[in-house]
Amino acid sequence: MLKQLKSLSEKDWRVRIQRALHHGDRPWQGLLILFSGVVIVLMLVIGGMLWVKSSGSRNAFGLSFLAPTANPNWDPVNNLFQAWPFLYGTLVTSLFAILFALPIGIGIAIFLAELCPPWLRTPLTWLVELLAAIPSVVYGLWGIFVFLPKVVAPIGNFLADTLGRVPLAGALFTGPIPASGASRLAASLILTIMIVPTIAAVSRDVFLAIPPSQREAAKALGATEWETIWQVLIPYGRSGLLGAIILGLGRALGETMAVTMVIGNSIQGGISLLSAGYSMASIIANEFAESVSQLHTDALIEIGLVLFVITLLLNILARFLIWRVARQAPQEARS
Amino acid sequence: MSLFSELMDRNRVKRTRQRKTANAGMLTLTGLLTALALVPLFWIIGYVVIQGGKNINLDFFINLPRPLGISGGGVLSAIEGTLVVTLLAAVFAIPPGVLAAFYAARSPNTPLGVALRFSTDVLAGVPSIVVGLFAYTLLVVPMKHYSGLAGGAALAVLMLPTIIRTTEEMLKLVPASLREASLGLGAPEWKTSLRVLLPAASSGIITGFLLALARAVGETAPLLMTALGNERFDIKQIITSGVQSHLSVFQIIGHIINAPVDSLPLTLWKYAQQPYPERVAQAWTVALVLMLFVLIVNVSARVWIQSRTRRMKG
Numbered sequence: 001m002l003k004q005l006k007s008l009s010e011k012d013w014r015v016r017i018q019r020a021l022h023h024g025d026r027p028w029q030g031l032l033i034l035f036s037g038v039v040i041v042l043m044l045v046i047g048g049m050l051w052v053k054s055s056g057s058r059n060a061f062g063l064s065f066l067a068p069t070a071n072p073n074w075d076p077v078n079n080l081f082q083a084w085p086f087l088y089g090t091l092v093t094s095l096f097a098i099l100f101a102l103p104i105g106i107g108i109a110i111f112l113a114e115l116c117p118p119w120l121r122t123p124l125t126w127l128v129e130l131l132a133a134i135p136s137v138v139y140g141l142w143g144i145f146v147f148l149p150k151v152v153a154p155i156g157n158f159l160a161d162t163l164g165r166v167p168l169a170g171a172l173f174t175g176p177i178p179a180s181g182a183s184r185l186a187a188s189l190i191l192t193i194m195i196v197p198t199i200a201a202v203s204r205d206v207f208l209a210i211p212p213s214q215r216e217a218a219k220a221l222g223a224t225e226w227e228t229i230w231q232v233l234i235p236y237g238r239s240g241l242l243g244a245i246i247l248g249l250g251r252a253l254g255e256t257m258a259v260t261m262v263i264g265n266s267i268q269g270g271i272s273l274l275s276a277g278y279s280m281a282s283i284i285a286n287e288f289a290e291s292v293s294q295l296h297t298d299a300l301i302e303i304g305l306v307l308f309v310i311t312l313l314l315n316i317l318a319r320f321l322i323w324r325v326a327r328q329a330p331q332e333a334r335s
Numbered sequence: 336m337s338l339f340s341e342l343m344d345r346n347r348v349k350r351t352r353q354r355k356t357a358n359a360g361m362l363t364l365t366g367l368l369t370a371l372a373l374v375p376l377f378w379i380i381g382y383v384v385i386q387g388g389k390n391i392n393l394d395f396f397i398n399l400p401r402p403l404g405i406s407g408g409g410v411l412s413a414i415e416g417t418l419v420v421t422l423l424a425a426v427f428a429i430p431p432g433v434l435a436a437f438y439a440a441r442s443p444n445t446p447l448g449v450a451l452r453f454s455t456d457v458l459a460g461v462p463s464i465v466v467g468l469f470a471y472t473l474l475v476v477p478m479k480h481y482s483g484l485a486g487g488a489a490l491a492v493l494m495l496p497t498i499i500r501t502t503e504e505m506l507k508l509v510p511a512s513l514r515e516a517s518l519g520l521g522a523p524e525w526k527t528s529l530r531v532l533l534p535a536a537s538s539g540i541i542t543g544f545l546l547a548l549a550r551a552v553g554e555t556a557p558l559l560m561t562a563l564g565n566e567r568f569d570i571k572q573i574i575t576s577g578v579q580s581h582l583s584v585f586q587i588i589g590h591i592i593n594a595p596v597d598s599l600p601l602t603l604w605k606y607a608q609q610p611y612p613e614r615v616a617q618a619w620t621v622a623l624v625l626m627l628f629v630l631i632v633n634v635s636a637r638v639w640i641q642s643r644t645r646r647m648k649g
Contacts, residue, residue, distance in 0.1 A: 028525030032438040035431045036451045039495065043454055046461065046492075049472045107368030115362055124369065126637060131376050133633045135553025137600045138622045141607050142379045145615075193375045200372070224358040247460065254462020256556035257604060281464045281556070288468075288560045304468040308461065315460035319453060 043312070050305040056298035057081065065302065074267050074283075076292045081299040083306070085267050089277040090307075093184050093259065094252035096273065097191035101248060104192070105199025106241065110229055112200070113207035125204070132197035140261030143190050148181030148262060156185050156274050164274070177274040182264035184277040190258050195248040202247055206240030206325055207233060243321030250314040254307060256281035280307050380626070387623025390616055400566045400602075403611055410621060412568040416483065416596030417552060419570075420562055423487025423592060424494055424551055429544060432498035437528055439499065440506035452503075459496035466492045467557030475561060483596040486562030490554060494547035501543025501640075505536040508644065539643055542636045549632040553625060555600035563595040564605065599625050 021027060057065065065083050073080040112125055160175025177183050210233055218228040234241065264276025265286060280303050291297040394407045401408030435451060442448045470489035475481055509532050517527040533540075558564075570591060577587035599621055606618035 023523040024526070025524040028523075028528070032434050032441070033447065035434040036438040036447055038431055039435045039458070039499065040447075040450050040454045042492065042495075043458060043461075046465065046469045049469055050465070053472045053476070104368045104372055107365040108372055111365040111369045115365060122641070126634070127373055127376060128369070129637075130630060130633060131372065133549065133629055134376075134379060135555070135600055135625055135629060137553070137555050137603045137607075138379065138383065138626050141603065141618060141622050142382060144607060146378070146382055193372075196372050224354050226358040226361045227354070230361075250460045254460075254464065256462065256464045257600075261604075261607065281462060284464055284468070285556055285559055288471075289563060301468055301472070304465050308465045311460055311462055311465070312457065315457045318460075319456045 047305075047308060047312070050301055050308055054298050054302035054305050056295055057302040058298075060295060061299075065299070066306065072267065076287075076296045079293060079295050081295070083280070083299070083303050086278050086280040086283050086303060087306070088271070089184060089187075089263065090253055090279040090281070092271075092273065093187040093191060093263070093277070093279060094249055096185075096188035097195060097252045098245060098249050100188065100192040101196045101199055102245060105196050105244070105248065106203055106234075108196070108200040109203035109207055109244075113204045114229060114233070115225070125201075128197050128200050131193065132201075136194070136255065136257040137261075139190060139194060139258040143186065143258060143262040144182075147190060148186055152183070152186040152189060152262075153177060153179075153181035155189075156181065156183060159185070160274055171271060172273050174270070174272045175274050178264060178276055180264075182262055182276055184263060184273045184275065187259045187263040187277070187279065188273070190262055191252045191255055194255060194258065195252050198251050199244050199248040202244035202322065203237075203241050206237040206244065206322070209240070209326055210236050237325055239321045240325035243318040243325070246314050246318035246321070250311045250318065253314070254281060254311050256285050260285045280304075380630075383619065383622050383626055386616075386619035387621075389619075391620050391623065395617075395620055399569060403613060408617075410597075410599065410602055410617070412566055413597040413599045413602040413621070415570050416562065416565070416568050416601075417598040419483045419591060419596055420486040420490060420558065420598055421548060421551055423484060424490035425544070425548065427488055427491035428494040428498055428547070432495050433502050433533075433540065436499045436502035436506060437532075439503045451499075455496045455499045458492075459500075461492075462556075463489075463493055463554050464556040464559075467560045470557060471560045478593075480593070481561060481563035481595040482593050483562055484592045486558045486596065486598070487592070489557035489561050490551040493554060493557065494544075494551050497547035497550060498543055501546060502536070502540045505539030505543065505643075506532055508539065509535045539640065542639050542643075545632050545636045549629045549636070553600055553629050555598075555604050558598055558601050562598060562601065564597050564601045565595040566597060568594060568596045 060079075061081060065081065066087060067082075067084065068088075069082060069084050072082045072085045074082065074085070108128060112121060112128075116124060156177030157175065159173045160177060163173040164170050164175050166173075177185065214232055214236055215228055218232040223231065259279050260282035263279055263282055265278055265282060266276035267278055284300050284304055288297070288300050291300060395409045396414065397411060398407055398409035399411050400413075435455075439448055439451050439455075443452065467489050469492070470485045474485035474488055478485070513531055513535060514527055517531040518524070522530070573590050573594070574587055577590060582590075603618050603621040603625065606614040606621065609615065
């Protein structure tokens with residue numbers, strides 16, 4: 001009798017645990033939440049690690065590390081580091097890349113989403129996306145041997161002869177471009193090629209998310225195809241398109257290998273787009289494995305930290321803008 | 336007809352003509368821009384195929400790099416290193432990625448689900464060189480040496496967003512009736528997920544993994560400060576010497592993943608900057624191998640996803 005009772009209670013105990021765990025569903029749910037948490041926390045861990053490991057450089061130089069200067073110091077032997085030339089190089093190449101890529105990317109998106117005959121749509125979309133799949137080093141190799149001499153050098157000489165003569169703004173285009181063509185202009189142009197697919201893909205999705213009623217209304221009022229696009233669709237998807245641009249900017253800022261191979265890697269360079277420069281990512285790529293002191297390593301990690309923070313903020317902003325379009329679109333379609 | 340209305344009509348005709356011209360002009364322009372963007376694609380592919388195809392041969396794949404002037408050198412060390420690093424990345428990235436994707440697909444609108452999808456998107460935008468620095472501080476500094484392990488970890492972080500996104504999409508494509516049938520038969524949630532949903536979505540998940548792999552294989556920047564490069568990396572030699580000194584399988588694997596390794600993009604980067612024509616020629620061949628791999632994986636994965644999506648939805 002006692003034995004029976006005991007076995008029953010044992011059984012009961014097991015059943016209770018099984019019930020409490022929902023036949024294994026609770027641990028499963030816990031596992032899923034754990035790994036989702038890991039992915040979410042990863043961003044914080046990346047930022048935290050870079051913050052901790054760059055403490056040496058942060059304590060030694062403070063904010064003057066990033067401040068603009070006319071005569072920047074980057075002297076690993078004497079442990080003097082200032083990151084301004086890299087910051088400038090990254091910002092100016094990325095901004096010009098966006099300037100070039102914006103009309104091309106939006107133009108492609110318009111063509112793919114609104115105008116293209118259906119049989120051509122899928123292959124063209126794929127081809128544009130393949131442009132993003134080619135590894136960055138291959139871009140760099142092609143850049144050194146083909147793009148620099150055949151495209152960049154002639155464009156650079158032309159710019160130096162025309163825009164370079166304009167007072168004030170001409171400071172950005174003072175020549176001559178280095179004979180090899182390796183310059184900030186080369187980096188901007190190669191970045192343009194690399195971010196066009198990003199801008200095109202995201203803005204195409206934005207156009208596709210706009211409800212057809214908007215197009216129908218514009219056409220019913222007598223607008224031409226182009227007027228529909230320019231006066232109705234682009235204003236409607238404005239924030240999404242802005243998101244696409246910011247996303248492209250984020251990609252341009254962080255691009256490493258192709259830029260390192262064509263920018264010329266020179267710390268002295270003035271402000272001209274046509275002279276050789278350096279970018280934040282390329283100084284890390286070139287010097288990190290061969291850093292000469294702990295402070296040198298710390299300074300490079302701090303540059304990485306700055307890059308991380310900038311791209312993080314831009315990405316959060318971009319995603320927020322794109323999500324807003326995606327969320328508002330179906331609601332309006334319903335009402 | 337009065338003069339006034341005649342003038343109005345003339346004006347209107349003129350405006351209509353202007354609008355039509357503007358329309359045609361701008362629409363053509365978008366087509367031309369699309370064509371313009373594709374010029375570099377074909378230029379790069381064509382040039383790499385021509386330059387790289389010149390000296391592609393069997394030696395290239397089966398020999399270790401040799402000093403300049405000695406013929407028959409290959410990039411075996413880089414090929415083996417790429418394999419080691421990407422395999423490690425797959426091991427690190429697939430289990431967490433797939434589990435997180437299950438969560439994102441099951442409960443997309445809970446606070447955690449929204450946070451997960453948002454951080455996946457943001458993670459995809461983190462520059463690869465920053466991820467390299469992260470792996471350096473996380474693994475290389477405490478271990479005090481560069482290793483394939485650290486390289487694999489860096490690539491895993493880069494693969495994670497792609498794996499989560501595609502797995503989530505593929506899980507969402509599995510018909511709800513399958514899930515309901517399994518739950519209705521009394522299977523618990525976890526068994527339903529692993530035995531019904533996962534197999535149903537498996538081919539799509541593998542495709543997503545291949546896309547992530549294609550991205551990881553071409554990455555150079557994060558390997559500069561983690562895997563470092565190692566022209567003498569030779570798995571065969573590590574295994575033979577390990578067997579000779581009676582090491583266990585795990586110790587040998589430990590030796591393999593703890594050594595600094597080469598990889599194809601890393602080799603390409605080093606060779607491209609050397610002033611010797613032989614090295615540059617080899618760089619083009621590496622570029623060809625790399626590019627063909629990436630493009631073939633990309634195109635076939637996309638074809639597969641497309642056909643699958645159509646079948647599941649239709």
